[in-house]
Amino acid sequence: MERADLQRLFDSKIEQEIRIEPKDWMPEAYRKTNLRQISQHAHSEIVGMLPEANWITRAPSLRRKVALLAKVQDEAGHGLYLYSAAETLGSSRDEMMDDLNSGKAKYSSIFNYPTLNWADIGAIGWLVDGAAITNQVALCRTSYGPYARAMVRICKEESFHQRQGYEIMMSMAFGTTEQKAMAQDALNRWWWPALMMFGPNDSDSVHSKQSLDWKIKRFSNDDLRQEFVDKSIPQVEYLGLTLPDPDLKWNEERGHYDFGPIDWDEFYRVVSGNGPCNKERLEARNNAHNNGAWVREAALAFAEKRQVNVA
Amino acid sequence: MNSKKWPLFEVFVRSKNGLSHKHVGSLHAADPNMALENARDVYCRRNEGVSIWVVPSNHITASDPGDAEELYEPAKDKIYRHPTFYTIPDEIGHM
Amino acid sequence: MSPNQSFDLCLRMGDNALILGQRLSEWCGHGPILEQDIALTNISLDLMGQARLWLSLAGQVEGQGRDEDRLAFFRDASEFRHLNLCEQPNGHWGTTILRQFLFDAFHLTLLEQLCKVEDEQISGIALKSVKEVRYHLRWSSEWVIRLGDGTPESHLKMEEALRDVWPYAGEALQPNSLDEQLEMHAAPYNLNQVSELWWSTVQNVFSQANLEAPARTWAPQKGREGIHTERLGFILAEMQFLPRAYPDAQW
Numbered sequence: 083m084e085r086a087d088l089q090r091l092f093d094s095k096i097e098q099e100i101r102i103e104p105k106d107w108m109p110e111a112y113r114k115t116n117l118r119q120i121s122q123h124a125h126s127e128i129v130g131m132l133p134e135a136n137w138i139t140r141a142p143s144l145r146r147k148v149a150l151l152a153k154v155q156d157e158a159g160h161g162l163y164l165y166s167a168a169e170t171l172g173s174s175r176d177e178m179m180d181d182l183n184s185g186k187a188k189y190s191s192i193f194n195y196p197t198l199n200w201a202d203i204g205a206i207g208w209l210v211d212g213a214a215i216t217n218q219v220a221l222c223r224t225s226y227g228p229y230a231r232a233m234v235r236i237c238k239e240e241s242f243h244q245r246q247g248y249e250i251m252m253s254m255a256f257g258t259t260e261q262k263a264m265a266q267d268a269l270n271r272w273w274w275p276a277l278m279m280f281g282p283n284d285s286d287s288v289h290s291k292q293s294l295d296w297k298i299k300r301f302s303n304d305d306l307r308q309e310f311v312d313k314s315i316p317q318v319e320y321l322g323l324t325l326p327d328p329d330l331k332w333n334e335e336r337g338h339y340d341f342g343p344i345d346w347d348e349f350y351r352v353v354s355g356n357g358p359c360n361k362e363r364l365e366a367r368n369n370a371h372n373n374g375a376w377v378r379e380a381a382l383a384f385a386e387k388r389q390v391n392v393a
Numbered sequence: 394m395n396s397k398k399w400p401l402f403e404v405f406v407r408s409k410n411g412l413s414h415k416h417v418g419s420l421h422a423a424d425p426n427m428a429l430e431n432a433r434d435v436y437c438r439r440n441e442g443v444s445i446w447v448v449p450s451n452h453i454t455a456s457d458p459g460d461a462e463e464l465y466e467p468a469k470d471k472i473y474r475h476p477t478f479y480t481i482p483d484e485i486g487h488m
Numbered sequence: 489m490s491p492n493q494s495f496d497l498c499l500r501m502g503d504n505a506l507i508l509g510q511r512l513s514e515w516c517g518h519g520p521i522l523e524q525d526i527a528l529t530n531i532s533l534d535l536m537g538q539a540r541l542w543l544s545l546a547g548q549v550e551g552q553g554r555d556e557d558r559l560a561f562f563r564d565a566s567e568f569r570h571l572n573l574c575e576q577p578n579g580h581w582g583t584t585i586l587r588q589f590l591f592d593a594f595h596l597t598l599l600e601q602l603c604k605v606e607d608e609q610i611s612g613i614a615l616k617s618v619k620e621v622r623y624h625l626r627w628s629s630e631w632v633i634r635l636g637d638g639t640p641e642s643h644l645k646m647e648e649a650l651r652d653v654w655p656y657a658g659e660a661l662q663p664n665s666l667d668e669q670l671e672m673h674a675a676p677y678n679l680n681q682v683s684e685l686w687w688s689t690v691q692n693v694f695s696q697a698n699l700e701a702p703a704r705t706w707a708p709q710k711g712r713e714g715i716h717t718e719r720l721g722f723i724l725a726e727m728q729f730l731p732r733a734y735p736d737a738q739w
Contacts, residue, residue, distance in 0.1 A: 106458050128522065135517040139510060142730035142739040143557050144543075147513075148536050154516055155529040159435055162522050169401060175421055176398050200739075202728060232418070241441075246485040250739075258737050366518065374520020376398060376645065377581045380638025381423035387637070388424070399521065420667055423634075430627060431523040434530050 083107075096297055101227035104170040112296055115289065116226050117171040119298060125182045126190035129363050131157045133197045142200060149246050150203060156243065158304050160236045167228035183368045185355065186248060189366035194357035200267035201254045201261070209248015209269075209276040209314065215240050216310045217280070223298040248317065255321040262322075269318070270326045277341075278349045280307035286346075311339050400449055402428040406436055407444040414446050425449075489607050489674045494551045496569065496666050497674075498609070499559075500712055503570035506560060507720075508591060509535035510727060511578055520581055527627065534620040541613045561731040565720045572711035573656035575719045579594030582635050582642065583649040589628035590653065591626070593689040594660040596621045599681045605674045629693045636697025646699055658706030661686060664713065 083091070088107040089220055095102060102108055114381035131154050137152065141147035165175050181187035192210055197203065218240065221233040254265035282301040284290055329342035352359065399421040405414035417436050422428035428447040436442065489497075512532035519525030543556040573591055578584045599621055602614035635642045661683040663671075670677040687704065694701050711717075729735070 103458070105455060128517075131517040138513045139726050140729060142737075143563075144506075144540050144560055145557075146535065146739055148533060148540070151513055151516065151529060151533055151536065155438075155526055155533070157570055158522055158526050158529070159438070160515075162420060162435055162526070163418050165522075174398070175401075191649050221457075235417075253739055258734060260734055294434065322506045355498055370520065373518075373580065376639070377520040377524075377635070378423075380635050380642030381427070382399065383642075384634045384638045385424035421521065422523065426630070429528065430630075433528045435523060440528070 096225055099223070099225075099297075101230060102225055102309075103227045110127070111292070112298075113171055115293060115296070116229060116298055117168055117173055119293070120164055120168040120226075120229050120232075121173065121178045121181070122188050122190075124161045124168060124178070125187055126193065127157045127161035127164060129182075129189045129367065130193045130210075131161075132363055132366055133195065133359070134194055134203060136197050137200060137203050140200070141203075144248070153207070153243050153246060156239050160232075160239070163232040163235055164229075166248055167226075167232045171226075179371060182366065183371055185364060188353065190279060191349065191352040191357060192279050194352050194360045194363060196359050197270070198271070199264045199268060199287070201251065201264040202272065204247050204250030204254060204265065205268040205272040206242050207245075208251050208317070209272050210246075210279065211240060211243040211247060212314065213276050213279045213310050215244060216306050216313070220275050220300040220306065223297075223300055229298075251321055255323055265321070266323050269323050273326055274344065274348075277307055277344055279309070280304075280310065282346070308338055311341055316337055326333075395467070399423050402432075402447045403450050403453060404428075404436055405446040405448070406432070406442040408442055410443060414444065419450060422447075455469045489605070489610075489670070491549050493666065493669055493673065494610065495546050495735060497670065498542045498546035498549065499569040500666075501613075502539045502546060502559070503568050504574050504591070504595070505535040505539035505721065507568070507570045508574040508588075509533075510723060511574065512584070514578055515584065525640065527551060528584075531624050531627070534617075534624065534709065537616045538613070538620070540624075541616070545609055550701060557731070561728045565716055566714040568714060568720065568724075569712050571656070571659050572709045572717050573653070573659060575711070575723055576653060576656055576719060577719060579649065579652060580645060582645040583652055584627055585631040585635060586646065586649040587653050588624070589632045589693065590657045590690070591660075592621060592625040592628050593686050593693075594682060596625045597689075598636075601676050601678065601682065602649055604676050607674065610674075613639070625689075629689075632699070633697040634694050636699045639729075643698065646697065650699060650702065654702050655682045655706060656709060659709035659711060660705075662706070662708070665711070 089109070092102070092106070092108060092112075094100075095106075102112075134150065134157075135154050138147060138150050141150050165178060169175065169179060178187065182189070192213075197206070215237070218233055218237050222230055222237055224230045224233065251265055252267075254261040254268075256262075281287055281290075284302045284304050287303055289304065290299065294302065315325075315330070327342045329340065331340050333340045352360070400423075401419050402422055403419050403423070404417050406417050407414045420428065420431050420435055422431050425447060429445060432445045432447055433442075437445065509532045512535065513527055515528050516525065516532075519528060539560075540556050541639045543559045547554040547556065547559055571591070573587060576583075576587055578587075596618065599614045599618040603611055603618055605611050605614075632646070637643070661679065663679045667677075667679045671679070690701055732739070
């Protein structure tokens with residue numbers, strides 16, 4: 083087929099909501115954009131394991147401990163499904179890991195914040211997973227097949243994550259004075275970073291328009307952020323906690339909540355490597371990778387030996 | 394940085410008896426046995442499978458979407474392969 | 489089985505699973521490859537699940553209102569009844585694997601016996617656990633072999649692991665007074681049989697791994713009697729901090 087025909091075929095698939103599959107022809111920029119977005123998403127999942135894994139050994143009940151362990155394990159699995167989807171676009175797990183470990187690849191900036199008390203685990207499940215879900219449900223209809231299928235799988239597993247988080251917030255907010263203080267403290271620290279998860283305002287977002295045209299992204303950053311805010315306010319009120327936003331108020335005319343300005347300086351600072359825990363997160367990933375090199379080599383060497391013997 | 398890599402395996406899971414194996418994704422393992430165990434750990438944590446197949450990804454031969462015309466188009470004309478082509482009287486019941 | 493014997497047995501089984509599960513959970517996010525991170529976490533989850541069952545039953549049998557959390561978070565070191573093997577540090581991947589294998593080889597055989605005891609509450613937990621532990625033993629055996637017979641570097645690391653972990657391997661197999669009572673009142677419980685099967689499993693796997701089992705003699709360890717190593721204090725300080733700092737809190 084001629085290049086022009088291929089482009090037309092591709093465009094019509096996008097328009098008709100027919101999924102693009104791994105061996106289909108696609109514009110190089112489409113392939114690159116998907117690869118960047120999917121691998122970033124995968125990196126976010128596995129770096130995201132770290133702030134929560136911090137508290138596994140300190141979980142305050144056995145039930146909470148197993149729920150947290152299962153949740154963090156799910157995140158590893160999600161990372162894996164996404165790396166798997168990204169590999170169909172011409173990259174490899176090793177290449178992607180190297181990009182992450184060297185600092186070249188980005189991951190969601192939210193995971194560069196520290197988990198300081200047990201209520202942070204509740205706040206993360208409720209707000210961070212909550213924000214992720216808002217984003218992810220939309221992605222189940224993304225145009226690239228393997229990415230959409232990975233998202234469907236992820237969404238199925240994600241709902242327990244948010245419920246687990248909110249349940250922790252409830253025990254804390256309705257608990258002792260100290261617990262309630264921990265809950266409020268966690269909310270104060272996680273609210274704004276959670277809003278930043280949706281990315282820059284649409285007007286400032288470099289990749290947004292093309293991603294929307296190609297249906298890689300289904301809704302704009304600002305739309306999703308607004309949806310998240312509107313959903314969360316009643317949940318905050320139910321807990322009897324307050325949001326660290328004096329400008330928050332219901333706007334009858336718009337039918338949405340108005341909220342205060344986001345500190346984009348903080349966002350860019352954290353995204354570019356200067357957040358509270360960027361260094362520690364990368365260090366942890368590099369250590370795991372480097373300390374595990376002898377293990378990976380041994381497993382391969384063993385497999386090769388056995389193959390030779392069998393043949 | 395070791396240049397040797399753990400190969401990629403595609404994973405197929407039969408979620409219950411009576412159904413076919415379905416492709417669920419891929420993972421890396423050093424050998425087929427490890428791949429099978431990893432597949433169980435990654436894709437069947439919620440009791441989602443009775444049978445797992447793993448295949449090294451480079452053992453899969455895939456058709457080229459560009460060949461779609463020769464491979465698939467002719468079949469679309471042969472509508473008599475579809476049950477809806479035939480009219481069965483209602484008295485016969487479900488067929 | 490008397491309630492006392494049942495209580496002690498449940499504590500032993502539960503504490504083994506809890507402390508070892510806790511150690512394994514330290515690996516979460518730090519494994520050598522994503523797939524193995526998930527695999528090891530599964531084993532940790534299985535063990536924690538078993539710990540909850542054993543500790544709940546212990547509390548029930550004791551009849552003083554202590555539940556799984558009360559037992560896990562409010563006992564001090566000397567009241568824990570696990571094997572000192574379980575509290576040893578993770579070290580590198582090979583140390584963790586070897587510790588796991590030596591424990592699994594014992595754990596599976598013991599559970600198989602407990603599946604057949606008359607006490608249905610105990611056999612019930614054993615029946616549920618044995619399926620999981622069968623997989624644990626398969627997984628850890630394969631890794632011992634893979635690392636023992638992998639590269640020269642991995643072989644050296646396994647020998648290093650062996651030196652660190654072997655001194656704690658024998659406690660499980662040395663009968664104390666509880667074992668003697670259980671042998672009398674809880675057939676087919678028999679530690680000698682467990683010991684023989686354990687030794688043959690270890691020799692079989694070690695020979696495939698090009699590893700040599702050190703001598704089958706050990707200096708006494710008394711973890712089952714509450715005399716642990718210096719490691720336990722730190723594990724408990726981390727694990728028990730929150731409930732102890734806020735004793736009135738519900739979580």
